[in-house]
Amino acid sequence: MMETTSAYKLETQTLEINIGPQHPSTHGVFRMNVVLDGETIVKLKPVMGYLHRNHEQLAENMSYLGSMPYTDRLDYICSMTNNFAYALAVEKLAGIDVPERAQYIRVMMAELTRLVNHTLLVGFLLNDLGAFFTPVLYAFREREKILDLFEAVAGSRMMCNYFRFGGVKADLPAGFLDRVKEIVNNYPKFLDEFERLLSGNEILQARCQNVGILSKELATNSSVTGPLLRASGVNYDIRKVDKYSIYDRFEFRVPLGTVGDVYDRYYLRILEMRESIKILQQLLKQMPEKGEIISPKGMQAAKTPRNWKPPVGDAYARIEAPKGELGFYLVSDGSAKPYRYHVRPPSFINLTILEDMCLGYKIADAIIILGSIDIVLGEVDR
Amino acid sequence: MNIEEIKADIEKNIPGASVTMEGDALIVAKDHLLEVARFLKGNEKYRMDYVSCVTGVDYLAKGYLESVNHLYSMEKKHGPVILKVRVPRDNPKMPSLVPVYRGAEFQERESYDLLGIVYEKHPDLRRILMWDEFEGHPLRKDYVQEDQDLP
Numbered sequence: 001m002m003e004t005t006s007a008y009k010l011e012t013q014t015l016e017i018n019i020g021p022q023h024p025s026t027h028g029v030f031r032m033n034v035v036l037d038g039e040t041i042v043k044l045k046p047v048m049g050y051l052h053r054n055h056e057q058l059a060e061n062m063s064y065l066g067s068m069p070y071t072d073r074l075d076y077i078c079s080m081t082n083n084f085a086y087a088l089a090v091e092k093l094a095g096i097d098v099p100e101r102a103q104y105i106r107v108m109m110a111e112l113t114r115l116v117n118h119t120l121l122v123g124f125l126l127n128d129l130g131a132f133f134t135p136v137l138y139a140f141r142e143r144e145k146i147l148d149l150f151e152a153v154a155g156s157r158m159m160c161n162y163f164r165f166g167g168v169k170a171d172l173p174a175g176f177l178d179r180v181k182e183i184v185n186n187y188p189k190f191l192d193e194f195e196r197l198l199s200g201n202e203i204l205q206a207r208c209q210n211v212g213i214l215s216k217e218l219a220t221n222s223s224v225t226g227p228l229l230r231a232s233g234v235n236y237d238i239r240k241v242d243k244y245s246i247y248d249r250f251e252f253r254v255p256l257g258t259v260g261d262v263y264d265r266y267y268l269r270i271l272e273m274r275e276s277i278k279i280l281q282q283l284l285k286q287m288p289e290k291g292e293i294i295s296p297k298g299m300q301a302a303k304t305p306r307n308w309k310p311p312v313g314d315a316y317a318r319i320e321a322p323k324g325e326l327g328f329y330l331v332s333d334g335s336a337k338p339y340r341y342h343v344r345p346p347s348f349i350n351l352t353i354l355e356d357m358c359l360g361y362k363i364a365d366a367i368i369i370l371g372s373i374d375i376v377l378g379e380v381d382r
Numbered sequence: 383m384n385i386e387e388i389k390a391d392i393e394k395n396i397p398g399a400s401v402t403m404e405g406d407a408l409i410v411a412k413d414h415l416l417e418v419a420r421f422l423k424g425n426e427k428y429r430m431d432y433v434s435c436v437t438g439v440d441y442l443a444k445g446y447l448e449s450v451n452h453l454y455s456m457e458k459k460h461g462p463v464i465l466k467v468r469v470p471r472d473n474p475k476m477p478s479l480v481p482v483y484r485g486a487e488f489q490e491r492e493s494y495d496l497l498g499i500v501y502e503k504h505p506d507l508r509r510i511l512m513w514d515e516f517e518g519h520p521l522r523k524d525y526v527q528e529d530q531d532l533p
Contacts, residue, residue, distance in 0.1 A: 048511065314405075
């Protein structure tokens with residue numbers, strides 16, 4: 001135990017406590033082992049694995065297509081982007097092409113997912129700050145409209161299982177694009193409303209500004225990705241760098257933070273949602289009216305999944321998921337099951353610097369710093 | 383990024399380093415991994431400042447464990463350079479990348495936990511997903527599941 005003395009020469013001791021695993025602020029079953037000096041954090045170790053189900057081994061014991069629905073359950077807020085990354089990895093492994101219309105549908109789903117994720121994150125961050133459930137309910141109201149779209153297209157609201165290798169499962173139902181248009185047109189109004197409520201709020205600013213600062217150098221060195229990295233001022237967005245799928249056809253900016261504190265991370269997500277809306281507006285104008293939604297080679301994999309064998313080799317594909325870089329590393333030995341299947345989960349790796357961000361701040365700040373990282377335990381523990 | 387050029391640059395700058403190409407990956411001897419990583423990170427031309435994916439594969443039939451590292455550059459926005467290291471299954475020790483890339487910390491713990499690769503000089507090499515008392519490494523290909531005889 002570390003011992004410190006107060007101004008009145010009173011003997012004090014540090015205190016070790018566990019936040020979690022059953023604690024509402026940990027967004028699931030996650031534990032922070034914290035050593036406190038008064039209210040100040042002097043040590044913090046994240047403990048995880050409570051939700052571990054060895055997702056990778058499960059996937060290695062079934063066909064390639066068989067693990068597509070399992071990827072939904074990694075980051076269960078954003079099942080569409082998980083599908084996207086896995087489909088890209090298998091397409092890279094087997095050399096499958098994707099038809100034009102399917103590309104547009106994919107990007108549309110990915111950007112709608114980004115809206116869902118960021119809206120929800122801002123709501124829950126405010127929950128952690130003590131604004132109990134008012135902002136979350138506004139967030140839920142908007143998320144519901146997008147989940148209705150997912151249900152219309154995939155038959156399921158959260159576990160979409162919508163992507164296939166070489167395309168998507170089903171074409172868009174009648175009148176779908178009009179519904180997307182309506183959401184895209186109304187979303188900026190909602191964001192303005194959200195911002196009127198939150199961005200200038202004095203309590204939010206006092207709690208978030210200059211808290212949990214992450215420096216540019218540490219962020220890069222510790223493989224932090226996504227909004228957390230960009231809030232620290234590093235311009236790295238895989239949609240721009242890799243230009244996977246058809247992201248080179250849209251004009252959008254990459255918002256960057258300046259300080260790298262919790263407030264920057266909050267505000268950056270609002271700005272990213274505005275950019276996603278821009279992408280969706282351009283997408284709706286460019287999208288071809290008719291066309292194939294799955295390529296013939298992909299159709300083969302979808303029709304006979306247990307006999308479908310990609311060539312021997314390995315492939316790594318990554319996308320800019322709402323939480324950061326989501327990657328899949330696959331090794332094929334020429335059989336119908338992947339020899340190795342590895343997920344590179346963004347929220348797991350973003351936790352590496354949790355301790356560095358929390359040291360020296362109060363215990364109440366640790367809660368919002370964790371909230372601003374944006375973790376989902378289904379993905380952290382796999 | 384030309385992989386042959388990278389190989390030539392590594393061999394020119396690190397005397398004695400043995401690098402072989404296999405597909406689009408570079409296979410590095412474990413004794414030179416840290417030097418190669420430091421070179422790629424510091425070199426003006428490459429600036430590989432970001433390790434994206436650190437994982438391992440168990441090649442049971444060939445008798446080795448392979449560690450796979452994907453390096454990218456955030457500054458120059460290029461990549462990846464794929465570094466693979468092979469260690470024997472019965473003595474799976476290799477140097478940790480954490481002194482060069484902090485981002486490898488949790489990923490190496492995971493691959494130690496599930497595959498049993500021992501990363502030397504890792505600051506905190508403990509199990510991360512399985513519990514501490516757990517025996518064995520579930521992602522090894524010869525791992526026996528408790529329930530695998532059940533229908």
